[in-house]
Amino acid sequence: MTEIIAKNLGLTKDGATLLEGACFTLKPGQLIALLGPNGAGKTSLIRTTLGMEKRCSGTVNLGGTDSEALSPMERARRVAYLPQQRPLAWPNSVRDVVALGRFAYGAAPGRLNPKDAKAVDTALELCDLTELTTRHTDTLSGGEVARVHCARAFAAEAPLLIADEPVAALDPRQQFRIMNIIQAFVDRGGGALVVLHDIPLAAKYASHLIWMQDSRIAAEGTPEQTLTAQRMADIYGVRARIDGRKVEIEGAI
């Protein structure tokens, strides 16, 4: 079973503390929403966990190996990463962009073996892109591009997924489509950690919530355990009504 066990993570950069004492685990079957206001340290936590930033304290066990000791290809086979900035350098077909996800196995678009090709086809299907495979990415809507990025991540067939704001700038229906795709991945036995700014969406989908504030994990647990009006006030400075997993944000405090 591939899981992430992060303990006491710290990150400093240019004299600034970006992360302090962060501990969490990500296991198959979990859909963790990583929450917190802008600048709280969510991306820093992800990049440090993946070994993309050199931590100043702590340990990360990523599927049995220290994440900083993994090559990019080894890491990509264990965890698919959808970064916040997702540039598509030049227009390419949907299929070729999704095929980039097979980088984890040394494949390149145009040089796919049958196993790579099958994984790409499956990812296209899972993300409802089979009608769009030959379209160039610069002709797609924002929602379609978001699904292409998801498919690219799934093409790696990694057991874990970390997605940094995968639904940013999408309309509500497209947000649900992306979250349904991620939920289906978890239902198939994957584990996902997803940065979200939409708390009602997080409350609807997440099995666990991690709340960040000022470079620290302020709370974690199930929505039932951690989603409270007081926490919304403390973390986001908003007044909210909470009823089970239902969240109504009334305004700024």
Ligand SMILES: Nc1ncnc2c1ncn2[C@@H]1O[C@H](COP(=O)(O)OP(=O)(O)OP(=O)(O)O)[C@@H](O)[C@H]1O
């Ligand atoms: N190289 C750096 N030097 C100093 N500060 C940095 C550096 N990189 C990031 N920061 C700061 O660290 C803080 C945390 O950034 P991070 O991107 O992890 O936050 P975030 O929670 O992901 O925010 P957002 O929701 O806006 O994406 C921010 O205040 C950012 O300006």
